[in-house]
Amino acid sequence: MKPETLRALIFDFDGTLADTESAHRAAFNDAFAESGLDWHWDEPLYKQLLEVSGGKERILHYWGQVRGDIPVIDTGALADTVQRIHDLKTAFYERKVQEGAVQLRPGVPHLIDSAFDAKLRLAIATTTSPVNVAVVLRSAIGPDWAHIFQVVEDASTAPRKKPHPQVYLQALQRLRVRAAQCLAFEDSGNGLRAAIDAGLPTIVTPNAFTTHHDFAGALHVVSDLQGKTVEELRNWHASAQR
Numbered sequence: 302m303k304p305e306t307l308r309a310l311i312f313d314f315d316g317t318l319a320d321t322e323s324a325h326r327a328a329f330n331d332a333f334a335e336s337g338l339d340w341h342w343d344e345p346l347y348k349q350l351l352e353v354s355g356g357k358e359r360i361l362h363y364w365g366q367v368r369g370d371i372p373v374i375d376t377g378a379l380a381d382t383v384q385r386i387h388d389l390k391t392a393f394y395e396r397k398v399q400e401g402a403v404q405l406r407p408g409v410p411h412l413i414d415s416a417f418d419a420k421l422r423l424a425i426a427t428t429t430s431p432v433n434v435a436v437v438l439r440s441a442i443g444p445d446w447a448h449i450f451q452v453v454e455d456a457s458t459a460p461r462k463k464p465h466p467q468v469y470l471q472a473l474q475r476l477r478v479r480a481a482q483c484l485a486f487e488d489s490g491n492g493l494r495a496a497i498d499a500g501l502p503t504i505v506t507p508n509a510f511t512t513h514h515d516f517a518g519a520l521h522v523v524s525d526l527q528g529k530t531v532e533e534l535r536n537w538h539a540s541a542q543r
């Protein structure tokens with residue numbers, strides 16, 4: 302069978318395109334303080350909690366861990382409280398990004414530019430909120446970012462969070478390409494499983510929060526995308542066809 306041509310790159314966002322999780326962690330703690338909660342997520346605890354994809358799901362998971370003894374009288378009220386805390390967190394996160402707390406990871410700006418120039422389709426498949434993608438890429442790339450990443454699937458369009466493959470399956474549908482015509486890029490175990498379950502050959506670039514995750518099934522695990530070229534991506538993609 303004729304090998305497939307590489308036509309699209311699908312990037313995870315947090316921890317892959319940009320180093321965001323320290324700013325997320327600080328924003329969660331600001332939101333807890335603002336809400337009068339005596340919760341504080343230090344780095345070791347946040348590393349564990351990142352096993353749960355999605356900020357709201359993470360808050361709910363932690364609430365169950367620390368307050369499991371208090372029967373939930375009204376699940377609707379609990380959901381509203383979690384939503385309120387998460388909305389606050391997103392506002393704090395946005396401010397931190399605008400103050401320059403988040404950078405694109407090494408090699409990402411150059412690779413995005415060269416992939417765009419090589420007419421590869423670019424997409425994002427993330428469990429974070431759409432405003433978080435926009436605020437980071439607007440400050441890092443400028444308003445053109447939405448022209449460069451033609452497809453963005455996020456928490457608002459794909460409510461079932463990684464490791465569920467929904468966000469990647471929807472990105473493939475909107476790109477109108479087959480999984481074998483793409484490469485996916487991830488930083489976490491949950492993300493890798495979501496991409497693999499969507500049939501995507503996946504490159505993993507771990508970061509300080511995810512180096513201990515299980516990356517079995519990844520096409521390649523590399524420290525970062527520094528110096529990576531479209532040519533090298535095409536070779537990685539071809540090796541997945543063999």
Ligand code: XBP
Pocket residue numbers: 313314315316322325353354355356357426427428429430433456463489492
């Ligand atoms: C990583 C996540 C997100 C962020 C926090 O997303 O799991 O939940 O940690 O962002 P990605 P929210 O799939 O891009 O690695 O609070 O908006 O969820």
Ligand code: MG
Pocket residue numbers: 313314315316317487488489492
């Ligand atoms: Mg990630």
